[in-house]
Amino acid sequence: MTLAARLGRADWVGSFDRTRSRVALMREFLRRSALWAGETGSTEWPFFDIAGRIDPSARIDDELVQSIAERIGLQQPVVLDTLTWALNFAVLSDIRTGLPDLPSPFEPLMLMFERGGTFSLDGSGHIEVDMAAMARGTVEQALERAPLDLDGTSLDALDAG
Numbered sequence: 001m002t003l004a005a006r007l008g009r010a011d012w013v014g015s016f017d018r019t020r021s022r023v024a025l026m027r028e029f030l031r032r033s034a035l036w037a038g039e040t041g042s043t044e045w046p047f048f049d050i051a052g053r054i055d056p057s058a059r060i061d062d063e064l065v066q067s068i069a070e071r072i073g074l075q076q077p078v079v080l081d082t083l084t085w086a087l088n089f090a091v092l093s094d095i096r097t098g099l100p101d102l103p104s105p106f107e108p109l110m111l112m113f114e115r116g117g118t119f120s121l122d123g124s125g126h127i128e129v130d131m132a133a134m135a136r137g138t139v140e141q142a143l144e145r146a147p148l149d150l151d152g153t154s155l156d157a158l159d160a161g
Helices: 002-009 019-041 050-054 062-072 075-095 109-112 139-144 152-160
Strands: 119-121 125-127 132-135
Touching: 002 075, 002 109, 019 050, 019 109, 019 125, 019 132, 019 139, 019 152, 050 075, 062 075, 062 125, 075 109, 075 119
Parallel strands: none
Antiparallel strands: 119 125, 125 132
């Protein structure tokens, strides 16, 4: 429920004053998603149900998802899917011990949402954060990236830069 509360407080409209940190957070999500894809043997990447690959019974209540969907308004389906998968992962983390020792896969996206706005996918395979389009790249490219410091001060410094 902690994650659901965070999503309830997120700024779904956003602005362009935090684009740099939001793009960096999306890149960090791609890196973490690549780690989890490798761990779970998933051929889907970067947007997939990590919890479903580990334990298909780890599911968030559909009514909660519907409530969040109503708050965020019209978005691309991948945004709502990703929110659902993040909530499923939170359920998994609550009901299961012994998960792989990997960083939380959806935390960068949750921070990106909290910093304002969402993301979209364009027809050419790019991910758009605000008006910045970034290539999805490959799993291998994502794994080569250095981890991003998710501290608020570090993220603010990116935006000031």
